[in-house]
Amino acid sequence: MKKNVAVIGAQWGDEGKGKIVDLYSSQSDLIVRYQGGNNAGHTLVVNGRKTVLHLIPSGILHPGKVCLIGNGVVLDPLVFFEEVETLIQSGVLSDAPEKLIRISERTHVILPYHRKLDRLREERAKGRKGEIGTTVRGIGPAYEDKVARRGIQVIDLLHPSLLKEKLERSLEEKNVLFKGLFQTDAASLQEVYDHCLKMGELLKPYIANVRSILNQGIRDKKTVLFEGAQGMLLDVDWGTYPYVTSSSTVSGGIFSGCGVPPAAVQSIIGIAKAYCTRVGTGPFPTELEKTQPELAQEIRRIGAEFGATTGRPRRTGWLDLVLLKYSVEINGMTGIALMKTDVLDGFEELKVCTGYRLNGRTIDELPACIEDTEGVEPVYQTLKGWKKYNTRAVRSKNDLPAELQSYIRVIEDFVGVPVVLVSTGPDREETLQIRSPFDN
Ligand code: GDP
Ligand code: IMO
Ligand code: MG
Numbered sequence: 001m002k003k004n005v006a007v008i009g010a011q012w013g014d015e016g017k018g019k020i021v022d023l024y025s026s027q028s029d030l031i032v033r034y035q036g037g038n039n040a041g042h043t044l045v046v047n048g049r050k051t052v053l054h055l056i057p058s059g060i061l062h063p064g065k066v067c068l069i070g071n072g073v074v075l076d077p078l079v080f081f082e083e084v085e086t087l088i089q090s091g092v093l094s095d096a097p098e099k100l101i102r103i104s105e106r107t108h109v110i111l112p113y114h115r116k117l118d119r120l121r122e123e124r125a126k127g128r129k130g131e132i133g134t135t136v137r138g139i140g141p142a143y144e145d146k147v148a149r150r151g152i153q154v155i156d157l158l159h160p161s162l163l164k165e166k167l168e169r170s171l172e173e174k175n176v177l178f179k180g181l182f183q184t185d186a187a188s189l190q191e192v193y194d195h196c197l198k199m200g201e202l203l204k205p206y207i208a209n210v211r212s213i214l215n216q217g218i219r220d221k222k223t224v225l226f227e228g229a230q231g232m233l234l235d236v237d238w239g240t241y242p243y244v245t246s247s248s249t250v251s252g253g254i255f256s257g258c259g260v261p262p263a264a265v266q267s268i269i270g271i272a273k274a275y276c277t278r279v280g281t282g283p284f285p286t287e288l289e290k291t292q293p294e295l296a297q298e299i300r301r302i303g304a305e306f307g308a309t310t311g312r313p314r315r316t317g318w319l320d321l322v323l324l325k326y327s328v329e330i331n332g333m334t335g336i337a338l339m340k341t342d343v344l345d346g347f348e349e350l351k352v353c354t355g356y357r358l359n360g361r362t363i364d365e366l367p368a369c370i371e372d373t374e375g376v377e378p379v380y381q382t383l384k385g386w387k388k389y390n391t392r393a394v395r396s397k398n399d400l401p402a403e404l405q406s407y408i409r410v411i412e413d414f415v416g417v418p419v420v421l422v423s424t425g426p427d428r429e430e431t432l433q434i435r436s437p438f439d440n
Helices: 017-025 077-089 112-125 139-147 154-158 160-181 189-206 210-219 252-258 293-302 321-331 370-375 402-415
Strands: 005-009 030-033 042-046 049-053 066-069 101-104 224-227 267-273 276-278 315-317 335-339 349-358 361-363 377-384 419-423 431-433
Touching (some): 017 042, 017 224, 017 267, 017 335, 030 210, 077 189, 101 210, 160 189, 267 321, 321 349, 377 402
Parallel strands (some): 005 224, 005 267, 066 101
Antiparallel strands (some): 349 361
16 A cells, blocks of 8 residues: 655755655645645746745645645635635636635634734844744744634634634734734724635635545545645754744644544655755854855855745755754654755765764754754764766766765765655756655
């Protein structure tokens, strides 16, 4: 029987999850997003044509595949309909998109006051210690409301009196913040309520019991692909807290985020770039900006490292094996997809981080305290680059340059799981699959 596969970002996001989910979707029946929201930007390139998805699962380019949005996601209805419209315009979706895209009844909704709160907080924190550099999509405030038990779920949009009651309770507190702390206009209950009713009407055909679809699918021997958003190091528990997103990006988030049991996932593929990037603030031990700004910029230029959601330049640095190993352990990753190897094509030598120094001691894990994390110095192993070799053209592992093969071996030996895929370019075709995650 084919395995169900999870695709998880093993670094700070933007590793290339979208490309791999698109690739693996051809072998899957159901593709599900289980956390995050439209802070995600997943890029798919097929025959040179680029699609960026923020909310709809990256399986959507494959005709007939069912794409599910789980309860663990926070959904901005405006962004959702914009994305559906774009996919209709580009001919990907036809006139009945609700047959292919299903949204859980329990998914929490991002409302205008969440976006506003996110923006006001970011503006207030600008340049100060503690600034997160969020995507300003209202993600944090929506998750806050969820755990504070005052969130609006998709199903509430179809229940007017309950909806009004919940909104009243939520806005009571929000408006104290808007008026008192941020000295701005209060949110109008009537406007928000009208917006919610309108969104409810439009969302109605998409709303489903996603948990049940998934579990029934699994009983019927359908293959499920779980699509992670963000990256492991942005996880609210295991990332570089507080410089993280507000959801569980680790594999553990799958089970609460779409209502399947742990046994439903048999293969967990960690997506990792052959180097590292990060958008927003927060610690990044192997970042090159401070020590070798020109090199940092060169990697950014070659890798086109600009955010798919906000367009911000991504910070760049060497591959951090300590963090990759941590990621493999916490997520139970069974293999690594090594992305963007072509970006390192021209380099004479490459470095990988194999430990840290902190206060005169060598350590092999990031400390729990953020102050200590900010102070660690990476310990590097230097490896030979594959210089002018053009890896984009390579289609078999044996044809990879010897230096890249040995780079891969160093990674495998350090983290303890195999590299199952090497990506040599953004296009679906520019991929070297070494081992299928669906096979036993
Ligand atoms: P995601 O958020 O993890 O899906 O990743 P993003 O889409 O935000 O960022 C990854 C970027 O790298 C996108 O622009 C992809 O098209 C691109 N990409 C993916 N794999 C490769 C690769 O192997 N080589 C190069 N040069 N670009 C790649
Ligand atoms: P994908 O799925 C990279 C980062 C933001 C910020 C922090 C918190 O494309 O890999 P948030 O808006 O979530 O409250 O911001 O998390 N961040 C991402 N960085 N890729 C992403 O998603 C991200 N989603 C959030 O830059 O530092
Ligand atoms: Mg992205």
